[in-house]
Amino acid sequence: MPSSALAHPPRWLNAVQLHPAPAPLQRDWLFGQDSLTRRLTALSAGRFTVQPLVQGWQSLRQDECLALQVPSGSQGWVREVFLQGDGDNWVFARSVAARAALEGSGLDLGKLGSRSLGELLFSDRAFARGELQVCRYPAAWLPAEVRTEQLWGRRSCFRRDGLGVLVAEVFLPAFWERAAQA
Incomplete structure (x- = not known):
């Protein structure tokens, strides 16, 4: 669903702009600079998997075009997955790159399959990660089976030469339950 269909598109905010600040556990996960894949793998004691949902060429949402600094309505590669721990959907991730x-660019996102894009981006030192931003992610942008209001989402843009890969990650209720137990 394009962002123009939302009455109130989300405002993506950095750590300084975010008031009130989230609880310490949430802040740690939302603004952690290290690889989310590695953190989820540790939290699940190695029982981490990636379940691909959607991938292919689509028109990018307005907020994605702005973040990638491309014209409104640009085509891009979109990949949506669930990051799972112990078989539960912990994080919904949407990654986009302008066509x-x-x-x-030499990066073939179509061949990732059930591999983690985050692991690829963190292992390629040519990619520089931009600032983390967070919002309450619109439920309308989530897959039906996890559609919930007010979930925390974060995003950052990984850049290499002229390529930008925008990665958004939305933390689902089952994740927060497990993180609180750890």
């Missing part, structure tokens, strides 16, 4: 920048 014009992706083609010829």
Whole structure:
């Protein structure tokens, strides 16, 4: 669903702009600079999996075009997955890259399958991660089976040369239950 269909698109905020601040556990996960894949793998004692949901060329949402600094309505590669721990959906992740920048970049997002994009981005030192931003992610943008209001989401843009890969991660209720137990 395009962001224009939302009455109130989300405001993505950095750690300084976010008031009131989330609880310490939430703040740690929302603004942690290390690989989310590695943290989820540790939290699940190695029982971490990636379940692909959607991937292919689509029109990017307005907020994604702004973040990637591409014209409104640009085409891009969209990949949506569940990051799972112990077989539970812990995080919904949506990664996008503008078609014009992706083609010829040498990065083939279509071949990731059930591998983690985050692991690829963190292992390639040519990618620089931009600032983490958070919002209460719109329920309308979530898959039906996890559609819930007011879930925390975060995003950052990984850049290499002219390529930007915007990665958004939405923490689902089952994740917070497990994180609180750890």
